[in-house]
Amino acid sequence: MPLYLTALFVLSATALAALASGRGRAANLVGPLGCFLGCLLGIFAAASALFSPTPPALRLPWSVPYGAVSLTIDPLSALFLLPVFILGAAAALYGRGYLSDLAGKRCLGAHWFFFCLMVLGMALTVCATNAVFFLVSWEIMSLAPFFLICLHHEEDRVRTAARTYLFAAHLGTAFLMAFFLILGHLAGSMEFSAMARVAPDVLRPFAPALFFLALAGFGVKAGIVPLHVWLPEAHPAAPSHVSAFMSGALIKAGVYGVLRSLTFLGPLAPWMGQTLLAIGILTGVLGLLAGLGQGELKRFLAFSSIENMGIVFLGLGLGVLAAATGHPGPALFAFAGLLFHVINHALLKGLLFFGAGSVLHAVGHGFMERLGGLSKRMPFTATACVLAGAAISGLPPGNAFFGELLIYVGGGMAAMDMPLTDAVWAWTGVAGLAFIGGLSVIGFTRACGMVFSGEPRTDDAAKAHDPDPLMRAAMWSLGLLALGAALAAPFLLTAMLPAARLLLAGQSTALPVLPSATVNPEALLTAAVGVAFGAAALALILAFARSRLLARRSVRSHGTWDCGYIKPAPRMQYTASSYAEPMTVLFRRLLGEKRRFTPPEGLFPATGASRFASKTPDRVKDGFFVPLFSAVLTACDALKRFQQGNLNLYILYLLATLVILLAIALGFAS
Amino acid sequence: MTARVLAVLLPLLLAPLAFGVIHRVKARFAGRQGKPLTQIYRDIRKCLGKGATISRTTTWLFQAGPTINLAATLAALSFVPLGGLPAAVSFPGDIFVFVYLLAMGRFFTIMAALDTGSSFEGMGASREAVYSCLAEPMLFLALMALARHSGDLSLSGMLSAVSAGSWLTGAPVLALVTVALFLILLAENCRVPFDDPTTHLELTMIHEVMVLDHGGPDMAIIEYAQTLKLWIFAAVTTSLLLPAASGALVWGALWGLAGVFAAAAAVGVTESVMARLRLTRVPPLLAAAGAFAALALILVGG
Numbered sequence: 001m002p003l004y005l006t007a008l009f010v011l012s013a014t015a016l017a018a019l020a021s022g023r024g025r026a027a028n029l030v031g032p033l034g035c036f037l038g039c040l041l042g043i044f045a046a047a048s049a050l051f052s053p054t055p056p057a058l059r060l061p062w063s064v065p066y067g068a069v070s071l072t073i074d075p076l077s078a079l080f081l082l083p084v085f086i087l088g089a090a091a092a093l094y095g096r097g098y099l100s101d102l103a104g105k106r107c108l109g110a111h112w113f114f115f116c117l118m119v120l121g122m123a124l125t126v127c128a129t130n131a132v133f134f135l136v137s138w139e140i141m142s143l144a145p146f147f148l149i150c151l152h153h154e155e156d157r158v159r160t161a162a163r164t165y166l167f168a169a170h171l172g173t174a175f176l177m178a179f180f181l182i183l184g185h186l187a188g189s190m191e192f193s194a195m196a197r198v199a200p201d202v203l204r205p206f207a208p209a210l211f212f213l214a215l216a217g218f219g220v221k222a223g224i225v226p227l228h229v230w231l232p233e234a235h236p237a238a239p240s241h242v243s244a245f246m247s248g249a250l251i252k253a254g255v256y257g258v259l260r261s262l263t264f265l266g267p268l269a270p271w272m273g274q275t276l277l278a279i280g281i282l283t284g285v286l287g288l289l290a291g292l293g294q295g296e297l298k299r300f301l302a303f304s305s306i307e308n309m310g311i312v313f314l315g316l317g318l319g320v321l322a323a324a325t326g327h328p329g330p331a332l333f334a335f336a337g338l339l340f341h342v343i344n345h346a347l348l349k350g351l352l353f354f355g356a357g358s359v360l361h362a363v364g365h366g367f368m369e370r371l372g373g374l375s376k377r378m379p380f381t382a383t384a385c386v387l388a389g390a391a392i393s394g395l396p397p398g399n400a401f402f403g404e405l406l407i408y409v410g411g412g413m414a415a416m417d418m419p420l421t422d423a424v425w426a427w428t429g430v431a432g433l434a435f436i437g438g439l440s441v442i443g444f445t446r447a448c449g450m451v452f453s454g455e456p457r458t459d460d461a462a463k464a465h466d467p468d469p470l471m472r473a474a475m476w477s478l479g480l481l482a483l484g485a486a487l488a489a490p491f492l493l494t495a496m497l498p499a500a501r502l503l504l505a506g507q508s509t510a511l512p513v514l515p516s517a518t519v520n521p522e523a524l525l526t527a528a529v530g531v532a533f534g535a536a537a538l539a540l541i542l543a544f545a546r547s548r549l550l551a552r553r554s555v556r557s558h559g560t561w562d563c564g565y566i567k568p569a570p571r572m573q574y575t576a577s578s579y580a581e582p583m584t585v586l587f588r589r590l591l592g593e594k595r596r597f598t599p600p601e602g603l604f605p606a607t608g609a610s611r612f613a614s615k616t617p618d619r620v621k622d623g624f625f626v627p628l629f630s631a632v633l634t635a636c637d638a639l640k641r642f643q644q645g646n647l648n649l650y651i652l653y654l655l656a657t658l659v660i661l662l663a664i665a666l667g668f669a670s
Numbered sequence: 671m672t673a674r675v676l677a678v679l680l681p682l683l684l685a686p687l688a689f690g691v692i693h694r695v696k697a698r699f700a701g702r703q704g705k706p707l708t709q710i711y712r713d714i715r716k717c718l719g720k721g722a723t724i725s726r727t728t729t730w731l732f733q734a735g736p737t738i739n740l741a742a743t744l745a746a747l748s749f750v751p752l753g754g755l756p757a758a759v760s761f762p763g764d765i766f767v768f769v770y771l772l773a774m775g776r777f778f779t780i781m782a783a784l785d786t787g788s789s790f791e792g793m794g795a796s797r798e799a800v801y802s803c804l805a806e807p808m809l810f811l812a813l814m815a816l817a818r819h820s821g822d823l824s825l826s827g828m829l830s831a832v833s834a835g836s837w838l839t840g841a842p843v844l845a846l847v848t849v850a851l852f853l854i855l856l857a858e859n860c861r862v863p864f865d866d867p868t869t870h871l872e873l874t875m876i877h878e879v880m881v882l883d884h885g886g887p888d889m890a891i892i893e894y895a896q897t898l899k900l901w902i903f904a905a906v907t908t909s910l911l912l913p914a915a916s917g918a919l920v921w922g923a924l925w926g927l928a929g930v931f932a933a934a935a936a937v938g939v940t941e942s943v944m945a946r947l948r949l950t951r952v953p954p955l956l957a958a959a960g961a962f963a964a965l966a967l968i969l970v971g972g
Contacts, residue, residue, distance in 0.1 A: 372787070373727070373787070375729045375731070375785075376729065379729070382729070383730075386731065386781060390774070390777050390778070393773075393777065394770065395770060395773055395774040395777055396767065396770050396771060396774055401770060405763065405766055405767065405770075408763070408766040409762075409763040409766065409823065412763065412765075412766070412814065412817060412823050413823065415814050415817065415818060416817055416818050416821060416823070420968070420971055423818070424968075427811065427814055427964075427967055430810055430811075430814055431807040431808075431810055431811050431814075431960075432807070434769075434806045434807040434809075434810040435803065435804075435806070435807045437770075437773065437806065438773075438799075438802060438803025438804070438806045438807070439803055441773060441776070441777055441780075441799055441802075441803065442799040442800060442803055444777075445777060445780045445781060445784065445795065445799055446799075448781065448784075449780070449781060449784030449785075449792075449795070450784075453729075453731070453781070453784040453785040453786075453787060454727060454784065454785070454786070454787025455727055455787045519762045519763060519823065523761070524761065524762065524763050527759075527761040527764070528763075528764075528767050531745055531748070531759060531764075531767055531771075532745075532767070532771075534745060535741050535742050535744070535745035535771060535774070536741070538741040538744060538745065539734075539737055539738045539740075539741035539742070542737045542740060542741055542891075543733075543734060543737045546733075546737055546887055546888075546891070549718070549887050550721070550722055550886075550887060553720070553721035553722065553886070554721040555721055555722045555723075555724060556721070556722070556723045556724070557723075557724055557725075557726050558723050558724070558725060558726065559725060559726060559727070560725040560726075560727050560728075560786045560787055560788045560883060561725070561786075561788065561882055561883050562788065563790060563882075570787070572789055573787050573788075573789060573792065574784075574788075574789045574791075574792025574793060574795075574796065578792070578793075578796070579792060579795070579796045579799075580796070581796070582796060582797060582800040582949075583800050583803070586800075586953055
């Protein structure tokens, strides 16, 4: 606990120091340095809490009604603290390099102030055990990104994105307030420990309402479909180190919230598991399908984050379903798998956003159709992104594979053991996860292939370069951590199991906490790590043999075989939209892709006379949220009738209100 | 131990021969003599002996693609039993590792194709990515049906649980899974009706067009990995259809070999009697494979 508090203190001190050090270079030194040090301390605090036998706790009185500064770092909190501090540290390093051009032009002091506040808010959120304190931390964490997103506030799309984010964050909080008020009323206290002890009979009539309130409130943050609309707007608009933190850590606060609130709602019903599973599959599949229609790199990565939250909810749904139907073995696998995936996604998505940031930094935009051939100009970034892209698609020996493997095996065990009606859900989960994996391969081969491979499609792509050493160091650290997480997967699992057991124990008191699993998760991961890295070692051996074989032969360099065409040009390369075309055509009804096509006419069509443009809009946003909010706006317009600006009228309103209130009060009194 | 080594060693040596069987069957159907059964060995040796021509556009990915694919295919092969011989590696849950290893090989093959910047290779890569994305869930459904049928989550375990006796009790399930697996075999190995490996029109090919720019040792590696992949799927499919009657070393191995070559002959027959499907017809066919697998799953029942 002292280490954790020191980390928080360093972060708050840095926030104030950054604010005091002005707009320029000084702020860009104090902010990142302090943030990095604070996060480093935090990593040690989280790691030591993860392995401590009793969770460190702190409780201080607070003058706010029903509030108290209650902090407990139990295994679940510690697990979510890790991505917060790891990404906080890496983003601080990367951000310093990323912002160095802007020193003096933008108020970097304020930027780093809000950045530290965001990290601090999230570190408090995942440890808070008093509902009032939790909501305050949650608001700090939710508000700070608004100011970070609007760094480039002169751009219209940035302002729109920041506003969308703010709306989404606040609407989410409204659901959470309702959730905690109902639960606090039932428990008679705002302490989490009391909420977890509410008698099942008291809870039962409220459980469905509470479940959906938590799902809506935390789901907005996690970006589950159909509440994801803010994510693809905010991530591309924010500076890349902020997107990396938001995607790697911030949206995980939503996952944490759902997990924590499920421990209050136990014993859970099977329909909750089925709902979560359906949401997971929907989020995963729709997230990536919509991502395939995107032409901007960071926007695609945002959709990929939505997809990965889909995988997390899919695992959660499988686990809850298995636990609720009395199969603790598969449930433990699914819970451990989803927790593992949370960590894995944080590391890889952080790295990918850094990579995308380097492209943006060097080229000035991230439109795939105008990039290409960057791997020759920025080999480090290209290699990092291709490997991270393979890993996040769940391919061995990447770290994300081992998390997904646990979910798969949980689903497989459930599909074998359950009665047919439940097993159908588990099968759907397994097949859905496979489909998501396949879509992810399309998505990341497309993104990496179009941006880094081939020839530059435009001149601006041709002058790209690798980022400066500090930004590279941030990418190295996340990459090495991801590799370490893959190699140490069986060891990490032992760190993950206490939190998974916590979730399982929260589901039902009737279930044994230690499952009689037919498959030992550690043995499974050890074998899988062995085979996956065996394959990687084999690839290295074969590559060595190949290079020895070619060493004595003639190796010529030549242009790409163009099937006899005389004048190939870079613009003739396959584009990102043509690459995704078979899939977007297959799901055109679902995606609502819009096309505008002016075909070439005549035998010798004039240059520029034919045009083709395609756009994949967000159907949830355009079809539901935009009409909803414009309806709200129209309804609010009607209220303007009462707002005349006439003082006499306002006094009349006051009088009328008083009379009505008096009448009501007298009515009640009699 | 010997059995486990043989289950890997035999495919390493004999996988190209299965390709020879396909060619021979197709030639006989067309009324030709056909090239020698061992022609593909000579092709691989010829390619291995050559130098290389590498596109200026490419990076390390282009050269690493075939090698990584071969390594992944070899690792996947270690999970596959052969007739009565158990697989070299087997643990509960290995089916998921097995499928994902093949996906890893595919990812880097696709990246190598995109690395050339060629439109043709981009086209092939795009189709390969899409069809495998559709085939993978179907493969999982088929494997889940087998898992529920046998009560085992390892490839070796679920295949060895199938015996001649289980055809008496669960014939519909096994028949449906076999059909689904055979369709997936054709899709994953880029055979007719999903893809035509012998066509000369780059526009109509999928796998072949992805490797247009590879030559020399890389081409040899690609061809060899392709024969291994066919072997993997053939061995899995036929071990359902022809469950090994005896666990004895020699008979088990011979039974397995007979199964693989029978599957190769079946591929040859399929390619001879039907044409490649239009590209838009491919997803429905894969969905049909999925429907068979799903039906099998439901038939396994509680």
